[in-house]
Amino acid sequence: MHAFLSRILTLFVLSAASFAAVAQPVEIEGVKLEPTVQLGGSTLQLNGAGVRTRAIFKVYVAGLYVPQKATTTAALLSQKGPRRVAITTLRNLDADSFAGGLNDGLRNNHTEAQLAGFKSQLETLNANLKAVGDTRKGDVVLLDFTPDAGTRLSVNGQARGTAIPGEDFYEAVLRIWLGDKPADGELKKRLLGGA
DSSP: OHHHHHHHHHHHHHHHHHHHHHHSOEEETTEEEOSEEEETTEEEEEEEEEEEEETTEEEEEEEEEESSOOSSHHHHHHOOSOEEEEEEESSOBOHHHHHHHHHHHHHHTSOHHHHHHTHHHHHHHHHHHHHHOOBOTTOEEEEEEETTTEEEEEETTEEEEEEEOOHHHHHHHHHHHHSSSOSOHHHHHHHTTOO
């Protein structure tokens, strides 16, 4: 009987320890990313997170939240429903540099014809980014998608600009980091869940 209780207690402790390990936030460069977030009535999982580096400078920490964890770009882009890219700046960024980086990522991963199809959405995105203005070190920029609202941009919990319709547009935005020519190859690997 004592061995049985001991075994049960051991299983309980191991289960509790493994649950605690799963539920812990991820910390990168002092930025904590929760393992799950709520968005559009759904619980999203942190698929991966890493640092965007440009030259030798660490620019921001990005985390990708999705309904189901996946390790390939195709699997992540094919998911439907709410999704989030959470960006925490590691340095002050002027609006033109931030918007320019996102636009470069879109251009690098889409044909001219594809970009032309997103013309009005790109204009709205750029207007939204302009409305944000400069970001300061530690600002949290969220690029959220929900089927009912489309793509929303917020900074430090405050929505900025107008919603951008189209799930296909959000998939285009995700290609900035997950496409064939990502903004940062190491960051892509991390967002795909690589260590």
